[in-house]
Each structure stands twice: as C-alpha cells, then as structure tokens.
Amino acid sequence: MLKFKKELKNQIFQRLKDKFPIELDSLKFNYTPNHKLGDLAVTICFELAQKLKRNPREIAEEVINYLKDIPFIERVEIAGGGYINFFIQKDRFFLNQLRNLQEISLEPEQRKIVVEHTNINPNKAAHIGHLRNACLGDTLVRCLRYKGEKVEVQNYIDDTGVQVGDVVFGFLELEKKSLEDIKKIDGKFDYYCWDLYTKVTKYFEENPEAQEKRAYILKRIEEGKNPEAEIAEHISNRIVKAHLNTMRRIGVTYDLLPRESDILRLKFWEKAFNFLKEKKAIQFVTEGVNKGCWVMRFEDEPEKEKIIVRSNGTVTYVGKDIAYQLWKFGLLGRDFYYKIFEKNNGQLIWMTTSKNGENKNIEFGKASKVYNVIDVRQSYLQKIVAQSLKLLGYEEEAKNSIHFSYEMVALSKKCLEEFGLKISPEEKKKSFLEISGRKGLGIKADDLLDKLEEKALNEVEKRNPQLDPDLKTSIAQKIMTGALRYFMLKYARNSIIVFDFDEALNFEGETGPYLQYSLVRANSIFRKLEEKGIFSEKEINNLIESELSLDELSEQELADFWSLVFYASTFEEEVLNSINSLEFSHLAKFAFNLSQKFNSYYHSYQILKEENKNLKKIRILTVYYVKEILRKALNLMGIPQPEIM
RNA sequence: GCGCCUGUAGCUCAGGGGAUAGAGCGUCGGACUCCGGAUCCGAAGGUCAGAGGUUCGAAUCCUCUUAGGCGCACCA
Known part of the structure; x- marks a missing residue:
C-alpha cells in the first residue's frame, strides 16, 4: 500500500500541478469510512476552495476531469462536500499484492542503530514493569530490523550501584554470609535477593546509623578488587543470568551487556569529564547551595542547575550516562574489552570487561542513532543526556538520541x-x-509467566487432550508469550497499565491468543486441503501467477473479500507508522483488527466444501494472503505461532 | 511553586483536523449435519471533564477552569 499510494500520489500530482496551485507534500490520502464510497480519498478541493475562494464541490468537478485512466484505478468519484474518492481495481491490485508479498518496501535510513532496553538493577528478580520495557524494546528492535536497519541491542547492567550494594550489605551484615555461603544458596537466587533487599530497606529505616557502613560497602564495590566487590560481582552475574532466563521465556534477547563497573574501571567518565570541561558544557560552582560542584545549565531554564559532579568529587548517575551515551555514538575515544557471557542456540550474548587482553576484535557501539527505552519518570535525565551531547557540539547525535519513554505498570x-x-x-x-x-x-515476572503458562496448559489440555505432553507444554509456552506480549503492547505507551490479573490472564477477545488462534485456523485450512489431496500450499505460486477474475463473487462476498484484503495491504504502512511514532499499539491494533476481519470472513465462506473452482481459488488466495501478513505482524511483535492450540 | 502527561460507553482502552465517535470486557439475545465455539452475528449503552476560541469542518489545535498522575536530590 505504501508504494501504491506513493505512485498514485505522483500520478495525481503530475496531472494537476499545472492546472491548480497544489504541492506534492500537501497531497495526502484518507481512508474512506466505507468502501462503498471508494477506497482512498483526497481532500485537496477543500484546501483549494480556500485559496481560490470557490466552492469545493465545483472545484472537484473540474479536478476529476484530469483523473481519468490512472493505472490500477477503476473510477474516481466526487462525494460529500468535495471529497475525491478513488476506486481501486480489486483484481489487479490483489494479484499485484500477492506477487510482491515477499518484497519489503521499507528502507533503512541509519548507518547503525543501538537500542538500549531492559536495564534491570541486578539485585533482585524482574517484575512486570520490566516486562513492559523489554516487550516494547524488543518490538522496536524487530520492527527496525524488518525495516532493514542494522540494530544492536544493549542491556545496561548497573552492577556497582547502591541497589547491588544494599544486597551485599544484607548478606554481609544481616545474614553474616561469606561469598562461599552465598554461592551455596540454591533455588531461585533472584527471588531470594528480592526478599533480602526488602529486609535491608527496612533495616536502614530502623537503623540510620547503618548508613556509614552502607556507604563504605558501596565505595569498596566501586573500587573493585576486594571481597565486597567480589560478592557484588557474584550477585550481579547470577541475577543477570536469571533476568536473561526470564526474558528468554518471552523471546527477548540481547547482543551486549555493558557494565557500569567497566565504565568506571576503564575511566570512561574521566574522558567525558575532560570533554565537558573543555567545551565549557559544565561549570564549577564557587558559591551558593551547590558550592564545590560541577553543574550543567540549560538554555530554556537558566535558573536550574543539574549537578554532574558532587562536591566530594564523585560523579552522579547522569554523568556516567553521558559517558555511556558518548560511547554508544563512538564519540568517547575509549572502548571496552569483551567476553562471551552466554551462548544459546548459536546466539551469543557479549558482556563488557575491563580486563586487558580480552577480545578486542569485535566491535560494538559506534551508532548513528540511539534509542533508550526508559520509563517516563526519567524524562528529565534523558533530556540532560541529549542536551550534553549538544553542548559538546554533537548536534546530530543529540537529535538522534531518542528517549523511548513509556508509562509505568502500576x-x-x-x-x-x-x-x-x-x-x-x-x-x-x-x-x-x-x-x-x-x-x-x-x-515478579516469572510468577506471572508461570500463571499464564499454567492456564494455557489447562486450556490446551481441555481442547487437545490427545497431544503429546511435550507438545502441549511447548504450545502452552507459546500461548503464554503471545498473551503477555500482546498485553504489554496493546496499550498506548503513554497509558499507565494498572495491572489486573483477570485482564492479563484473559485469552479471549483482544488478546494474543486470539491472534494466534486466527492464524491456527488459517493454517488448519491449508493442512486439511493438503490432507484431502485437494491443494498443497507448495503450489500457491501457480495460483498467484495465473489470471484472476472476481466476477463470480456475490456483491456481499466481494465487499467482504475487499475489506479484508485492502486492510491487510496496509501492513507496512502500520509498521512504519509504529516506528515513527514509537507507538506499537498501532501494530497490535492492526493485527487484532485483521484477525477480527479474518475470523468473520472465515465464518462466512467455506473453502474445503466449495465446489465452484473459481470461488475456491479466490478464497484460498485470500486466506493465504491474510495468513502471510498476519504471520509477519506476529513476528514483529514476538508473538509465537503454534501449529495447533 | 515550576515542568510533563491524562480525563471518550458500566469497566479497560482506541481514535490526535475530514464523512455516521470505535473495540475488548461486562450485560441481554442468537449461530447452519459448518474448514477448530480461544470463534461468529445482533441488541442495549456517549453532554468525547467544563467553558470560550481558531477553522469550510474540532473528541482531535489554542486559552482558561477543573479533577487526577508523574517529575523537579550532592539517589539511581
């Protein structure tokens, strides 16, 4: 549809440009509310009416004379107060869509894109809020890759922060455990730390004097090469593994895990600090409340000062983030060393290290565009990061530092x-x-996923008790993933999700399993056709390459056919729209609407028993086309496709 | 106090200048000897928070009012 619209737009413009004062960019298509009115509409006559001080309807009658015999257009009509509506040649359009089904009309625009998402503090189990982040980030990655972009996925590990420090404090001070004791803890370590972290928080509230010890431990972790730092690393590594396992359950993975400890040890900050000082992006404060700090000031709100370096000389979180952002663009002039952290089915997950001599042959970062998937509460800080690139003179990179913000799960x-x-x-x-x-x-994320999986297994059991137990489990996992991912995508990113089990565990209506079920039904038609020796999907190209006539369709069937096919053809437009607006609920809604239309069609028109060969052929092609589009849409959302369910 | 976001059907949410404001859930009624009923069809349900304004046209853009959420740390 994207390509089609572009060509049609050019046709119209070429025919009208000498006759009317119009511009190519102001030519936009609207979808009509009803295919009876036409398929695509243009509203230029309303705009022209203003310029020419004439009645829009009159102008339309003139304009329409120049719009005869456009390829792929059956006829053009005037409607309402001055809409010009185009009727597409359905048969030619449909065959064209089928023949170009495997072509992608989107094009890459960047040299390389880094997407940073997930970023869970490695001191406790992942929770449902983290799942929203990962689902949004991973969907962005899939869509960008579909578009043809080169994408690198980074999951930042804050392994030297207070959160890890507090759990170290818990083990050492509250539980009196050594590293060896900690290593012996079995079961779900991330769950264990979840509880311990809560205890530590409570302990600090009741024992303010413990702050001194807390700060000491944090400092030791930052310094490295001591028992506290060793414990911190053990905790962090083990919990990162737990997080990776959780995310793997829903089909999310990463290319690189950059660690804060390596940013510290490789002195990324020092380098960034020098840049900031050289370019006078930050100032040293000599009096007032912020005396002794290095701060950043802003053009739009000069009264505000953001502290980058504290009066004791230590750098704040934003400072480290600035250094990291510079590195992502390849602007820092320093690099990490890398080691393989995990290997899974041939897919490698790398981790940064600061040990000289580790792998330096592999290259990360050096992006031309960076997306940071972080919730809306960090907007201010993300603004500072982008702003600091601008102050350093990197205008382009500042513009290409995108904060993909979204609301929290409550x-x-x-x-x-x-x-x-x-x-x-x-x-x-x-x-x-x-x-x-x-x-x-x-x-906790795993608790929710367990519940989903358990419910899915029950439902599979009900419907397909005869299946092999392993197959049932694998189907249940796919349904769990589908349900969770659709749930996380269906809301606009600006919308707070107030979590409710009944909604999240629902498999009916606007849910992932509904989409999966639609696809299962479509696949099932082709399976049955093959089983009965009527038709094999392998021969689909014979049908696509042959002629097609829609003349035998009843008026109703033609309308239903067209509504389904036309809507499916807007797929890539939806993908592009979702990427540009970072609103993947559009893509989710598209897949759902398409499924609804398909289910309705499925209910009305038989294929297996249809005796009219031509009708049968049209229906096979229709289901095939919709099925392929739906598969693509589900792939982009990371929703798995069971054969049966 | 300042900044950002939100208010649409009983509930959860789409629609973000264009034709009759949509969907899911819930409620009520229905679906053939039928390719899978995790489905489909139908009904009821709306002062698009309120008031002004811009426009040929406003749920959509602007201003104010109102109700709520989130930011504004020498935390991350």
Whole structure:
C-alpha cells in the first residue's frame, strides 16, 4: 500500500500541478469510512476552495476531469462536500499484492542503530514493569530490523550501584554470609535477593546509623578488587543470568551487556569529564547551595542547575550516562574489552570487561542513532543526556538520541490483595500503587509467566487432550508469550497499565491468543486441503501467477473479500507508522483488527466444501494472503505461532 | 511553586483536523449435519471533564477552569 499510494500520489500530482496551485507534500490520502464510497480519498478541493475562494464541490468537478485512466484505478468519484474518492481495481491490485508479498518496501535510513532496553538493577528478580520495557524494546528492535536497519541491542547492567550494594550489605551484615555461603544458596537466587533487599530497606529505616557502613560497602564495590566487590560481582552475574532466563521465556534477547563497573574501571567518565570541561558544557560552582560542584545549565531554564559532579568529587548517575551515551555514538575515544557471557542456540550474548587482553576484535557501539527505552519518570535525565551531547557540539547525535519513554505498570488494589501484599493506610487511598522493588511491592515476572503458562496448559489440555505432553507444554509456552506480549503492547505507551490479573490472564477477545488462534485456523485450512489431496500450499505460486477474475463473487462476498484484503495491504504502512511514532499499539491494533476481519470472513465462506473452482481459488488466495501478513505482524511483535492450540 | 502527561460507553482502552465517535470486557439475545465455539452475528449503552476560541469542518489545535498522575536530590 505504501508504494501504491506513493505512485498514485505522483500520478495525481503530475496531472494537476499545472492546472491548480497544489504541492506534492500537501497531497495526502484518507481512508474512506466505507468502501462503498471508494477506497482512498483526497481532500485537496477543500484546501483549494480556500485559496481560490470557490466552492469545493465545483472545484472537484473540474479536478476529476484530469483523473481519468490512472493505472490500477477503476473510477474516481466526487462525494460529500468535495471529497475525491478513488476506486481501486480489486483484481489487479490483489494479484499485484500477492506477487510482491515477499518484497519489503521499507528502507533503512541509519548507518547503525543501538537500542538500549531492559536495564534491570541486578539485585533482585524482574517484575512486570520490566516486562513492559523489554516487550516494547524488543518490538522496536524487530520492527527496525524488518525495516532493514542494522540494530544492536544493549542491556545496561548497573552492577556497582547502591541497589547491588544494599544486597551485599544484607548478606554481609544481616545474614553474616561469606561469598562461599552465598554461592551455596540454591533455588531461585533472584527471588531470594528480592526478599533480602526488602529486609535491608527496612533495616536502614530502623537503623540510620547503618548508613556509614552502607556507604563504605558501596565505595569498596566501586573500587573493585576486594571481597565486597567480589560478592557484588557474584550477585550481579547470577541475577543477570536469571533476568536473561526470564526474558528468554518471552523471546527477548540481547547482543551486549555493558557494565557500569567497566565504565568506571576503564575511566570512561574521566574522558567525558575532560570533554565537558573543555567545551565549557559544565561549570564549577564557587558559591551558593551547590558550592564545590560541577553543574550543567540549560538554555530554556537558566535558573536550574543539574549537578554532574558532587562536591566530594564523585560523579552522579547522569554523568556516567553521558559517558555511556558518548560511547554508544563512538564519540568517547575509549572502548571496552569483551567476553562471551552466554551462548544459546548459536546466539551469543557479549558482556563488557575491563580486563586487558580480552577480545578486542569485535566491535560494538559506534551508532548513528540511539534509542533508550526508559520509563517516563526519567524524562528529565534523558533530556540532560541529549542536551550534553549538544553542548559538546554533537548536534546530530543529540537529535538522534531518542528517549523511548513509556508509562509505568502500576498495581491495582485488588491485585495487591490477591498477592497478600500489605500496604499502609495512606497508600490505601490511592486508586493504584506504584511498583517498588525497594519495598518488595510488585509482581515478579516469572510468577506471572508461570500463571499464564499454567492456564494455557489447562486450556490446551481441555481442547487437545490427545497431544503429546511435550507438545502441549511447548504450545502452552507459546500461548503464554503471545498473551503477555500482546498485553504489554496493546496499550498506548503513554497509558499507565494498572495491572489486573483477570485482564492479563484473559485469552479471549483482544488478546494474543486470539491472534494466534486466527492464524491456527488459517493454517488448519491449508493442512486439511493438503490432507484431502485437494491443494498443497507448495503450489500457491501457480495460483498467484495465473489470471484472476472476481466476477463470480456475490456483491456481499466481494465487499467482504475487499475489506479484508485492502486492510491487510496496509501492513507496512502500520509498521512504519509504529516506528515513527514509537507507538506499537498501532501494530497490535492492526493485527487484532485483521484477525477480527479474518475470523468473520472465515465464518462466512467455506473453502474445503466449495465446489465452484473459481470461488475456491479466490478464497484460498485470500486466506493465504491474510495468513502471510498476519504471520509477519506476529513476528514483529514476538508473538509465537503454534501449529495447533 | 515550576515542568510533563491524562480525563471518550458500566469497566479497560482506541481514535490526535475530514464523512455516521470505535473495540475488548461486562450485560441481554442468537449461530447452519459448518474448514477448530480461544470463534461468529445482533441488541442495549456517549453532554468525547467544563467553558470560550481558531477553522469550510474540532473528541482531535489554542486559552482558561477543573479533577487526577508523574517529575523537579550532592539517589539511581
């Protein structure tokens, strides 16, 4: 449809440019509310009416004279107050779509793109908020790759931060455990730390004097090469592995795990600090509340100062982030060393190291565009990171530093009750509650995935009890992933998801399993055709290459056929639109609407029993086309496709 | 206090200048000897928070009011 529209637009422009004051860019197509009115509409006559001070309808009658005999257009009509509506030649359009089904009309625009997502503190289990981040990030990656972009996925590991420090404190001070003791802990280590972290938080509230020890441990971790740092590394590595396992369950993976400890040890910050000082992007404050700090000031709000280096000389989180962002663009002039962290089915996940002598042959970073998938609460900080690139003179890179922001997942009061989580009277007044790893307030990702999988398995059991148990499990996993990923994508990113188990565990209506089910039905038609020796999908090209006539279709069937095919043909437009607006709910809605139209069609028109050969052929082609488009859409959303369910 | 975001059907949300404001859930009623009922068809349900304005045209853009959320750390 993208290509089709572009060509049609050119046709119209060429025919009208000398007759009317129009510009190519102002020519846009609208979809008509109903195919009875036409397929594509143009509203230029309303704009021309203003310029020419004439009635739009009159202008339309003139304009239409120049729009005869356009390729692929059956006829052109005037409607309403001055719309010009185009009717597409359905048979030719459809064959054309089928013949170009494997072609991608999107084109890459960047040299290389880095997408950073997930970024969970490696001190506790992943929760449902992290799942939203990973689903959005991974879908972005899939769409960009479909578009033809070269994409590198990074999952930043903050292994020297306070959060890890606090768990180290918990092991050392509260549980009196050595590294050896910690290594002996079996079972779900990320769950263990989830609980421990909550205990530590509570302990700090009740024992303010412990702050000194807390700061000491953090400092030791930052320095490295000591027992505290060793424990921190052990915790971090083990929890990162747990996170990778969780994300692998829903088909999310990464190329590189950059660690904060390596940023520190390889002195990335020093280099960035020098740049910032040289370019006078930051200033040293000699008086006032921020005396002794290095701060950044902003054009739009000069009264505000953001502290980058504290008066004790230590760098803040934003400072490290600036260095990291510079590195992503290849602007830092320093690099990491790399080692393989995990190998899975031939797919490698690399991790940075600071050990000289490790792998230097592989290249990461050096992107021309960077997406940071981080929730909306960090907008201010992300603005500072982009701003600092600008202050350093990297205008282009600043513009290409994209904060992919999205709203949080919050907890409904109902779901807190179901999980037996305790809340204060103050919190009870709110309509929903923010997830808090610190307080242990949240639903762990693996718990939700387990529940989904269990329910899916039950449903499979009900419908297909005869299946092999391993197959049932594998189907249940696919359904779990489909349900979760669709749930995370269906809401606009600006919308707070107030988590509710009934909604998340629903497999009917606007859900992932509904999409999967639609595809299963379509596949099932082809399976049956093959089993009965009527038709094999391998021969589909024979049908596509032969002639096609829609004359025998009833008026109703022609309308239903066209509504389905036309909508399916807008797929790539939806993908591009989703990438440009970073709104993958568009893609989700597209797949859902397409499934709805398909299910309705499926219900009305038989294939196996149809005796009219021509009708049968048209229907086979229609289902094939829709099925292929739906497969592509599901792939981009990371929703797996079971053969049966 | 300043900044950003949000208010659309009973509930959860789409639609972000263009034709009759949509979907899911829930409610009520229905679906053939039928390719899978995780489905389909139908019904009820709306002052698009309120008031002004811009426009040929506003749920959509602007201003104000109002209700709510989130930011604004020498935390990350």
